[in-house]
Amino acid sequence: MAQNRKTIVVKFGTSTLTQGSPKLNRPHMISIVQQITRLHQTGFRIVIVTSGAVAAGRDYLNHPQLPPTIASKQLLAAVGQSQLIQTWEQLFAIYDIHIGQILLTRADIEDRERFLNARDTLQALLDNGIIPVINENDAVATAEIKVGDNDNLSALAAILVQADQLYLLTDQQGLFDSDPRKNPAAKLIPVVNEITAHIRSIAGGSGTQLGTGGMSTKIGAADIATRSGIETVIAPGNRPDVITDLAYGKPIGTKFTVAPEHLESRKQWLFAAPSAGQLIIDDGAENAVLVQHKSLLPAGIVRVEGRFSRGEVVKIRTLGGKDIALGMPRYNSDALTLIKGKKSHEIERVLGYEYGAVAVHRDDMIVIK
Ligand SMILES: Nc1ncnc2c1ncn2[C@@H]1O[C@H](COP(=O)(O)OP(=O)(O)O)[C@@H](O)[C@H]1O
Ligand SMILES: N[C@@H](CCC(=O)OP(=O)(O)O)C(=O)O
Secondary structure (H helix, E strand, O other), X not given: OOOOOOEEEEEEOHHHHHOOOOOOOHHHHHHHHHHHHHHHHOOOEEEEEEOOHHHHHHHHOOOOOOOOOHHHHHHHHHHHHHHHHHHHHHHHHOOOOOEEEEEEOHHHHHOHHHHHHHHHHHHHHHHOOOEEEEEEOOXXXXXXXXXXXXXXXXXXXXXXXXXXXXXXXXXXXXXXXXXXXXXXXXXXXXXXXXXXXXXHHHOOOOOOOOOOOHHHHHHHHHHHHHXXXXXXXXXXXXXXXXXXXXXXXXXXXXXXXXXXXXXXXXXXXXXXXXOOOEEEEOHHHHHHHHOOOOOEOHHHEEEEEOOOOOOOOEEEXXXXXXXXXXXXXXXXXXXXXXXXXXXXXXXXXXXXXXXXXXXXXHHHEEEOO
């Protein structure tokens, strides 16, 4: 058990979950759940991004005649999301696996504090062997705060969990050189090393009433993910064992490779913001960060300068005044002022809560010396 620590985000489009019908296809969902169970039991960390709420809502309400408004779609999503999550829950329960529902909007990802909260929740679920099941919070998402399609949402989720791979499962074999629904002679493209204007131009919209975005949103998602160091595959959701085969490296569908210079960019993405303060650290902490490549503990912080929230970017500065790293602290400036110089086990006593033992985790730090 648990030899493989690879983290994979798997996104299921409506087309895959319904198998082209007007309702969720439970027999097909069982085969998906069985594959994820196998991976989960061998230590893979799997995150599900699921579409299908609107389709499930429409089916549950017996295909009502509703005005073509956003409110109608939100009504269907509100009804259907509970059907959708219940279906996943019941199917995973067969294998004694727990799931946790997370409904996100763009606002939850763009705001750093909320980004960190979502990331911590996802991490906690994964650490406890619970499979996160994510969808957009369609029922409350207005035009300004929604991501709008689950392809892009899954790329953002993959960044949140620092995934190794993202699989976009759909009703086609992968990306073709033109829409195969319109051109039966279209050819599958097995590997994309660079998302060029040509690649974008061959990706069309959804071929069905129920899908959102088609290939063009999948290309957008692959672009976001690969720039952040996450390999992305568009693959057929109805192929037997597609998820397990992909996880063990079988070439299926269209693979979008990660350029080597992008491997560190998940951190660059996090650290695009200007710095909001400084943490002045002692010699021991300097050695831990620079030589031992470790996280920064509160014990090594001598002084906290500036006012910042959890997740804003700060400079990590030596006693000699040299900036050696940028990082996103797990605590805000007030909390760090109280716990600086203290041992990690004292954090909860001093603050009355804790967000973990470290002040700035190694994953949230770039050394700049
Ligand atoms: N170049 C292309 N290659 C493959 N599929 C394409 C292409 N351009 C457009 N499509 C359409 O994209 C559809 C898949 O997207 P979508 O309907 O949104 O599915 P999902 O629900 O899986 O997200 C396909 O059924 C196909 O009609
Ligand atoms: N959040 C919506 C799905 C949006 C979406 O992108 O759909 P799809 O193109 O089928 O992945 C729902 O649950 O119905």
